[in-house]
Amino acid sequence: MSAQASQRQTTLSTLDAIKRRGEKFATLTAYDAIFSSLVSTAGIKVILVGDSLGMVLQGHDSTLPVTVDDIAYHLDCVKRGNQGALIMADLPFMSYASESQSLESAAHLMRHGAHIVKLEGGAWLATSTRLLTERGIPVCAHMGLTPQAINRIGGYRVQGRNPDQAATILEEAKLLEEAGAAMLLLECVPVDLAATITEASGVPVIGIGAGPATDGQIMVLHDLLGMETTGIKPPKFVKSFLAETGTIREAVEAYVQAVEAGTFPAPEHCFA
Ligand code: KIV
Numbered sequence: 311m312s313a314q315a316s317q318r319q320t321t322l323s324t325l326d327a328i329k330r331r332g333e334k335f336a337t338l339t340a341y342d343a344i345f346s347s348l349v350s351t352a353g354i355k356v357i358l359v360g361d362s363l364g365m366v367l368q369g370h371d372s373t374l375p376v377t378v379d380d381i382a383y384h385l386d387c388v389k390r391g392n393q394g395a396l397i398m399a400d401l402p403f404m405s406y407a408s409e410s411q412s413l414e415s416a417a418h419l420m421r422h423g424a425h426i427v428k429l430e431g432g433a434w435l436a437t438s439t440r441l442l443t444e445r446g447i448p449v450c451a452h453m454g455l456t457p458q459a460i461n462r463i464g465g466y467r468v469q470g471r472n473p474d475q476a477a478t479i480l481e482e483a484k485l486l487e488e489a490g491a492a493m494l495l496l497e498c499v500p501v502d503l504a505a506t507i508t509e510a511s512g513v514p515v516i517g518i519g520a521g522p523a524t525d526g527q528i529m530v531l532h533d534l535l536g537m538e539t540t541g542i543k544p545p546k547f548v549k550s551f552l553a554e555t556g557t558i559r560e561a562v563e564a565y566v567q568a569v570e571a572g573t574f575p576a577p578e579h580c581f582a
Contacts, residue, residue, distance in 0.1 A: 320355045320396040322426070322448060322492050325514045328355075329525045336569035337398075337516055337528045338562065341367055341384045343391030345531060350395040352559055353566035356516075357392060358428070358528060359384050361400040361458070366532045373457050376402040378415050382422040389423030398450060399424035403458040412438040416447045426492060430456035432482040436489040443490030451486040453479055454520065455498035466545070468519075468581045470499045483507045495528065496520040498547070501580045519547035521580040527569045534565055547579045 328335050337356035340346045341363050349357060363384055364376035381399050388397060399419040406412035406429055416427045426448040429435050439449045454469045463469075470476040480503070483494055494515045496504050501521030508515040508524050517524030529548070535558065536550030551568075552561040568574035 319394045322396070325355065325396070325493070325526070329514045334570050334572060335514075335526045336566040337526050338534065338565070339363075339528070339531045340388055340391075341531075342387045346388040346391030346395075347393055348391075348559055349531070349562050350391070350393040352562040353570075354395055354562065356398055356526070356528075357388055357395045358398045359388050359400065359424070360428075360530070361402045362530050364402075366530060366537075372460055374403045374460075376400075378402060378405045378418055381419060385419060385422040385424055392423075396425050397423055398426045398428055400428050406438055409438055409441055413441060413445065416442050420447055426450055428452050428495065430458045432479070433485055436485055439486055439489040439491050443492070448492040449490065450493040450495055450516075451483070451491040452495040452497065453483060453486075453499075454496045457497075466498070468498045468500065470503045471581075476500070476503045479503060480507055480510070483511060487511055487513055496524060498545075498581065501582060517575075519545060519575075519579070519581065522572055522575055527575065529565065534561060546581070547575060549574060549579060 335355040337358060338349050338354045339358045339360045339362055340349050341359060346357055359381055361373040361376040364370045364373045381402055385399055401415050405415040419427055428450040430452040432453060435451055442449050470479045491513060493513055494511060496507060496515060496517045498519040504517050504520035505523035514525040516526040516528050518528045533548040535552045538544055551565045555561045555564050
């Protein structure tokens with residue numbers, strides 16, 4: 311067995327223990343074998359096969375066109391390269407609109423190598439979260455800005471800025487944890503709200519554009535590498551680590567170190 315293949319497998323218990331110790335962990339998207347191998351040997355604890363692949367790989371202007379088969383294909387690739395990271399898979403748009411559909415889609419992705427599935431939404435996810443969890447499929451609930459609902463939301467903007475909206479997100483986070491969610495992901499919410507939810511949650515909370523208080527951070531790989539989509543201004547929470555380092559491996563390692571040390575995200579990456 312090679313040194314890389316003998317790396318210890320990250321599990322949900324590993325992440326729970328990191329949270330209990332008050333430490334931080336770094337997570338990242340990857341969509342193919344070579345990046346999966348690189349990031350999982352550079353300290354990344356969770357690889358997300360995200361529906362962001364619709365934008366960064368397929369060139370769509372949203373995540374909506376991504377299918378379960380697209381995620382399954384990239385999961386196969388990531389699984390082959392992975393050296394011990396926990397693999398999270400997105401259930402794409404309209405693949406969990408009903409309870410039976412969420413079971414079918416999630417089971418399909420678990421058979422392709424996912425260790426946990428991620429669903430976007432709020433209170434309405436509670437029934438599916440319970441069903442999946444009871445049947446052995448861990449769930450990460452993605453809250454705050456949920457890009458699959460971009461047409462309802464009306465733009466990629468910060469969520470939970472007014473007190474009522476913040477209280478709803480906090481309540482829904484509690485509800486989803488009670489329904490069995492093994493992890494929460496907060497996208498584009500104010501720092502204080504993310505800190506309150508992280509403090510109140512017994513499960514690990516991952517953030518993107520949610521400030522430094524969450525237990526883990528996530529980034530889209532291409533953002534970390536400074537690869538901008540033509541004509542689109544990178545969001546405030548993005549940092550190109552490659553711009554400060556020499557190689558892709560060094561950039562991923564710098565991201566991991568910055569997250570674990572609590573120096574990323576810095577105030578300029580956060581929403582007050
Ligand atoms: O699909 C994705 O990459 C995501 C992250 C932005 C969290 O959901």
